[in-house]
Amino acid sequence: MISHAVLVTGLLLLLIGIWGMLTQRDILRIIVGFALMGTGSHIVIVAVGYVANGTAPIIDGALTVTEAAERAVDPVPSALAVTAIVIGLAVTAVMLAFAIRLHAAKKTLSIDAFADSKW
Amino acid sequence: MRRAAIVGLLLALGVIFATVALNYRERTSLPPLAEAYVEMVPRELGALNVITGILLAYRAFDTLGEVAVLFMVAAGIGLLLGAGSKAGNAAELQREEPEPSTEIVRNGADIMVPLIALFAIYIVLHGHLGPGGGFQGGAVIASCVLLVLIAKPDYRVKLTQLSVMESLAGVSIVLVGIAGLVFAGGFLDSRVLPAGNFGSLVSAGAIPILSILLGTKVGCELSVIIERFRA
Numbered sequence: 001m002i003s004h005a006v007l008v009t010g011l012l013l014l015l016i017g018i019w020g021m022l023t024q025r026d027i028l029r030i031i032v033g034f035a036l037m038g039t040g041s042h043i044v045i046v047a048v049g050y051v052a053n054g055t056a057p058i059i060d061g062a063l064t065v066t067e068a069a070e071r072a073v074d075p076v077p078s079a080l081a082v083t084a085i086v087i088g089l090a091v092t093a094v095m096l097a098f099a100i101r102l103h104a105a106k107k108t109l110s111i112d113a114f115a116d117s118k119w
Numbered sequence: 120m121r122r123a124a125i126v127g128l129l130l131a132l133g134v135i136f137a138t139v140a141l142n143y144r145e146r147t148s149l150p151p152l153a154e155a156y157v158e159m160v161p162r163e164l165g166a167l168n169v170i171t172g173i174l175l176a177y178r179a180f181d182t183l184g185e186v187a188v189l190f191m192v193a194a195g196i197g198l199l200l201g202a203g204s205k206a207g208n209a210a211e212l213q214r215e216e217p218e219p220s221t222e223i224v225r226n227g228a229d230i231m232v233p234l235i236a237l238f239a240i241y242i243v244l245h246g247h248l249g250p251g252g253g254f255q256g257g258a259v260i261a262s263c264v265l266l267v268l269i270a271k272p273d274y275r276v277k278l279t280q281l282s283v284m285e286s287l288a289g290v291s292i293v294l295v296g297i298a299g300l301v302f303a304g305g306f307l308d309s310r311v312l313p314a315g316n317f318g319s320l321v322s323a324g325a326i327p328i329l330s331i332l333l334g335t336k337v338g339c340e341l342s343v344i345i346e347r348f349r350a
Contacts, residue, residue: 003145011136015129022125049153051146057157057169058249065161068169074146074153075160075169082174086185086254086337090192093344097199100348 003050010047013040027099027109031092038088042081049077165314166247166323174252175329179307183292186336190289193340193347200347220270228270235263243334247323253333260334261341268349276346285339288332295325295332 013036020033054073055063063071099109106113149157160172174182243256267274299308309329315322 001145004140004143007143008140011140015133015136018132019125019129022128048143051149056250059161059167059169060249068157068161069149069154072149072153072157072169074149075156075173076153078170079173079178082170082252082254083181083185087188090188093192093348094195094199096348097196101199 003047006043006047006050010040010043013037013043016040025110025112027102027111030111031095031099034095035088035092038084038092042084042088045077045081045084049074161317164309164323164326165317166326167317168247168249168252171246171252171326171330172323174254175246175326175333176307176309179296179309179329182333183296183307186289186292186333186340189337189340190285193343196344196347218272220272225270228266232263232266235259235266239263239334239338243330244320244327246330247326248320253330254337256330256334257337257339257341260338261345264338264342265345268345276342278343278346281339281343285336285343288336288339292329292332292336295329299325 017033017035017037017040020036021030024030024033051073053071055071057063057068057072057075057078059065059068102114103109148154156173156177157169160166160169160176164172164176166172166176239256239259241256242251242259243253246252246256264276268276295311296307298311300306303310307329309324309326312324312328314324321327
């Protein structure tokens, strides 16, 4: 049940992010749309790994080694989400750096100002 | 026309997502791969946190590639925003005296920075015992650097020292990996060191060492990226 709510939230965030990237004219807003899309996909990945009544796959007082296989959630999507977050950060940083360079060139961040093609 | 295309695309995606959400059934048991990981990480590696075990042992090669991506991004941003570029020069010319931050921010930073740094070290060291690990701790270290930059605008991050530290950490990760190749099962095998007492701070073979190196490297890289954006 809870993973349903999380999954729907993630998918909605994905849609909002794609909508933002397609409709906004300001480069910073497009980057925010990209970040929203990335966050949405991370939430979807983690939601898909949930096992009913499961707990975090960390052995401690609440989860002993013997019962780990029955009560832990899937650790693989969580590990993938860590990877995805780092790569998302890297891509966002490069996009922001390009935004700074574009602003230095035209003194504006609207993509309408960058209509001239180079070739 | 363009608007109609966008609405159509979003509607199509919405239908696909709705189908996915409606047909999704919560799992009641682990898939075979996950079950193997959950059983193998505590038994073979001696790590309590299964996710760290996967990231720093079974998928450590992947983590190494990820760190390489971060390094590439730090280098690429240096190329885009560094002192040699035109934008960098323009920003240099226009730069006004940085406005001093308010007393609240400065005093808050004085109190918080040591605490945040301590917490980051805790996260890095306890990666194999609880939630945490190199990436998370490195990000917290970088947030510490960001807070210092906000509180003291004229503070310069020492880029050369950070690069040296980062390179040393990267080389050490590869050396630990080669040690795994020689003394244990394969590249980046964490069993080069004994598994130790299950659940103690020094345990789980080479995982804490890899965690510390990774935390150093990620912290340095993110700090360099943050410093580059200040212009």
